[in-house]
Amino acid sequence: MIRRETDSFGSVDVPKEALYGIQTVRCMENLSFSRKKLSDYPAYIQALSMVKKAAALTNGRVGEIPIPIQEAIVTACNELIRGAHLQHFPIDPYHGGGGIGTNMNVNEVIANLANTYFGYERGTYEPVSPNHVNASQSTSDVCHTAIRLTIAQQLEAFVQLLRTLQGTMKEKAERWLQISTISRTCLQDGMRVQLGDSLYGVVAMLDRRITSLNHSIKQMHVINLGGTVIGSGVGASIDYRENILVQLKKVTGKPVTHRSNLYDAAQHVDDLGDVSNELKQLANGFIKVAKDLRLRSSGPEAGFGELNLPAVQAGSSFFPGKVNPVLPETLLHCCFKVLGHDRTVQAVLEHGELDLNVFEGAAGMAILDAISLMEKMLPVFQESCLKGMTANEKHCKALSETTVPLVVDLKEKFGYQIVSDALKTNGTEGLRQLQTNGGDFR
Known part of the structure; x- marks a missing residue:
């Protein structure tokens, strides 16, 4: 089952039950390459939804959007913040356009979800449009x-x-x-x-x-x-x-x-x-x-x-x-x-x-x-x-008792010259003798 959505570039088929819309589909078709989806990053979707919720609360407070629309947007955002509807974020998050696909995907999902509370079908974008969700904001x-x-x-x-x-x-x-x-x-x-x-x-x-x-x-x-x-x-x-x-x-x-x-x-x-x-x-x-x-x-x-x-x-x-x-x-x-x-x-x-x-x-x-x-x-x-x-x-x-650690120990005890002379005279054996005889390596 599909529905038809239209913008200035033409018409696109969208799955009938999808919460996303035409802009999301265009992003999927044109800007996908990484084999990742936005839905792979649920914490990011939650953060985006928090930003949209804060924007809706502010826009309602200052009179930029009607209070019933604000309330519907906030309710939709709360669902996304709880982790619902992840399957409706199919875009590749690595896409050009400064993140426009991500922002539009979120706007469309929230708008369609909000409209269901008013009894409207997905894809009608009324009374809540993506522009209401994006009011006073930019993708940037x-x-x-x-x-x-x-x-x-x-x-x-x-x-x-x-x-x-x-x-x-x-x-x-x-x-x-x-x-x-x-x-x-x-x-x-x-x-x-x-x-x-x-x-x-x-x-x-x-x-x-x-x-x-x-x-x-x-x-x-x-x-x-x-x-x-x-x-x-x-x-x-x-x-x-x-x-x-x-x-x-x-x-x-x-x-x-x-x-x-x-x-x-x-x-x-x-x-x-x-x-x-x-x-x-x-x-x-x-x-x-x-x-x-x-x-x-x-x-x-x-x-x-x-x-x-x-x-x-x-x-x-x-x-x-x-x-x-x-x-x-x-x-x-x-x-x-x-x-x-x-x-x-x-x-x-x-x-x-x-x-x-x-x-x-x-x-x-x-x-x-x-x-x-x-x-x-x-x-x-x-x-x-x-x-x-x-x-x-x-x-x-055994490693700690090998030659170099022994040299360091004896140098601390007897001084550099005596240790050097012991090495020159009898090599490693001279060091052992020095250690045993308390300073005498001969």
Whole structure:
């Protein structure tokens, strides 16, 4: 069953029961390539619906739309905020036009849903039209605001996940403070170190990254709703612009504020670049963690052999019994993808032009995709790798008593010259004699 909708470009067939309309269908036909759908981002749809709800409440308050229409729009928005009707958001979120497809998809769904409350069929767009839903707004300030609200929400949950993972690392670090092993610089033997101290270095890195992510959350609450297209506010009344943030705060419960210059907000999306950079830095940190675990667990006979990682599956179709560090390696794959998403965001910054960065949507989606990747991977890494890994204490102790750690110990005790003379005279044996005889290596 279909219905026919018409605009200035002609007529289009729309599924009869679809809440979306002609603009959504055109976006699907012309601007789809990523194999993703807006419905894959329910938190973004909820944020868009919150923005539309706040706008409707403000428009009703200042007399831009009739109160019955305001109430119908708000009711429709509440349904979407609860997560209903996701199947009616089929557009590709990575599309040109500065996000127009996203805004129109939301406008059409809300309008059609609102009209059902008045007993009208979908596609009639009366008494509620998409223009009522979009009153005093532009795609530019709607999507700008909603994507930042979504990123902030996702980051808040992600930071809690990081805290949990960090807690697991703290437990391991505390347990391993009594285990001595060897440090390495330039992949060469170094001085003795406690295994727990090395891991506490990772804990401290995560503290720093979490602090930076919390700052990013605050950045995402600085938005431009009311600036309409390029920051001028043209198309929105002064009363609307003065009241929209009050309503948005009520709807979202978030401490949203305006960018100090809304023309700046339309042109420059470096705040998204900052958030993406924080995710990149976190990914780089986890790349080092994963690589270190691979090295420390390498072997079992011809590698470092300091750690034992949980065996979760066969490691080779050729070598019987071989077990690979597949979880650290999968974390590496995840982090490489995050770095790729950051490159997308930085490209958006580089290619903004004149009065509006129309590529902002790609940056927002890339950030949400990066967060999603780590949200899925890190709990698996924590549960299936970190919690079950153990230290090979006997081997670590043997490594901590090899030549270079011994040189460092003896140098601290007897001074550089005596240790140097012992090495020159009898090599490693001279060091052992020096250690045994209390300064006499002959």
